Amino acid sequence: MLMKNITLWVRRYVTVYGIIMLCTFFMCLLFNPTSELPVVSFFGRIMIFTLIALLSLAVYYSEEELTVKAWWVRTALHLLLLEAVLLPLAHSWGFWQSGNDILIYAGFILLAEALWHLADYSLNAKTAAQINERIRKNRLGKRA
Amino acid sequence: MRVTVERIEQDREEELIVHCYNPGAEWVSSVTEAASGQRMICGWREDTLHRLKLSEIFYFEVVDDRSFLYTQAAVFEAKEKLYEFERLCAGSALFRCSKSMILNAEKIDYVRPSLSGRFEAVLSNGEKVVVSRKYVADLKRMLGV
Numbered sequence: 503m504l505m506k507n508i509t510l511w512v513r514r515y516v517t518v519y520g521i522i523m524l525c526t527f528f529m530c531l532l533f534n535p536t537s538e539l540p541v542v543s544f545f546g547r548i549m550i551f552t553l554i555a556l557l558s559l560a561v562y563y564s565e566e567e568l569t570v571k572a573w574w575v576r577t578a579l580h581l582l583l584l585e586a587v588l589l590p591l592a593h594s595w596g597f598w599q600s601g602n603d604i605l606i607y608a609g610f611i612l613l614a615e616a617l618w619h620l621a622d623y624s625l626n627a628k629t630a631a632q633i634n635e636r637i638r639k640n641r642l643g644k645r646a
Numbered sequence: 647m648r649v650t651v652e653r654i655e656q657d658r659e660e661e662l663i664v665h666c667y668n669p670g671a672e673w674v675s676s677v678t679e680a681a682s683g684q685r686m687i688c689g690w691r692e693d694t695l696h697r698l699k700l701s702e703i704f705y706f707e708v709v710d711d712r713s714f715l716y717t718q719a720a721v722f723e724a725k726e727k728l729y730e731f732e733r734l735c736a737g738s739a740l741f742r743c744s745k746s747m748i749l750n751a752e753k754i755d756y757v758r759p760s761l762s763g764r765f766e767a768v769l770s771n772g773e774k775v776v777v778s779r780k781y782v783a784d785l786k787r788m789l790g791v
Contacts, residue, residue, distance in 0.1 A: 566745065567744050567745050567746065567776070567778065568762070570760070570762050573762035573763070574762075619761070619763075622763055623759055623761060626759030626760075626763070626765065626779070627759045629759070629765075629782060629786070630756075630757045630758050630759050630765060632786070632791045633757050633782075633785060633786060633789060633791060634756045634757060636789040636790065636791045637754060637755075637756065637789065640789065
């Protein structure tokens with residue numbers, strides 16, 4: 503059980519890290535294509551970013567089963583929390599400076615959140631397809 | 647393999663004992679599943695007590711500390727708590743699908759993902775129930791995915 507949980511969180515960490523790197527790539531490509539980054543400190547900061555993003559998932563924790571409405575409320579809260587923590591942190595690290603930059607940066611955090619849920623949905627769709635295929639086979643087996 | 651069927655008197659409880667080399671073998675699961683489908687549970691409906699086969703039950707749900715059994719088209723109230731019912735249907739096709747529900751995997755028509763990170767199971771009577779992500783692994787294990 504412990505091993506399973508560790509694997510799950512490592513997988514989530516890698517997924518979020520990948521999403522942030524993807525967003526960073528497009529952000530640099532579109533707005534600062536000639537930028538040069540100090541590799542060690544940059545990757546280290548992205549690792550901290552990822553850790554914060556994962557810790558923020560605590561807003562989804564609930565003793566009760568979340569209703570769809572409650573899930574949407576918490577998703578909105580999660581996004582607000584990410585923006586509130588990551589924007590000042592990114593500013594202090596010099597990732598953005600001007601008024602326009604903050605809008606672009608906030609937009610990319612929103613995009614990262616959307617990508618996270620999309621990746622999650624895709625995984626669930628794959629699981630559902632496997633289950634449906636098995637149900638179909640079991641049904642055919644019973645009829646035969 | 648030797649198969650023995652013994653007729654017993656009505657006052658004795660029916661019982662199935664499987665002597666096998668490998669309890670995880672597919673034929674053992676098939677036999678125990680078939681037998682557990684014959685297990686009975688009591689449910690109340692309009693002041694009448696009904697005996698229901700586990701295989702007839704679509705799902706068991708606890709709402710406001712009251713337990714209910716749902717079949718194809720009827721709802722019965724049950725005395726069992728969730729954990730008691732879970733124990734009763736061990737080895738059958740019924741599995742825990744959320745914090746307050748036990749679902750019969752054989753009654754699932756298909757499942758689909760929902761945006762909220764959970765799954766929706768559409769049952770053979772057209773009803774839709776939620777399967778938490780936490781319990782999807784149990785469903786997969788049960789179906790052999």
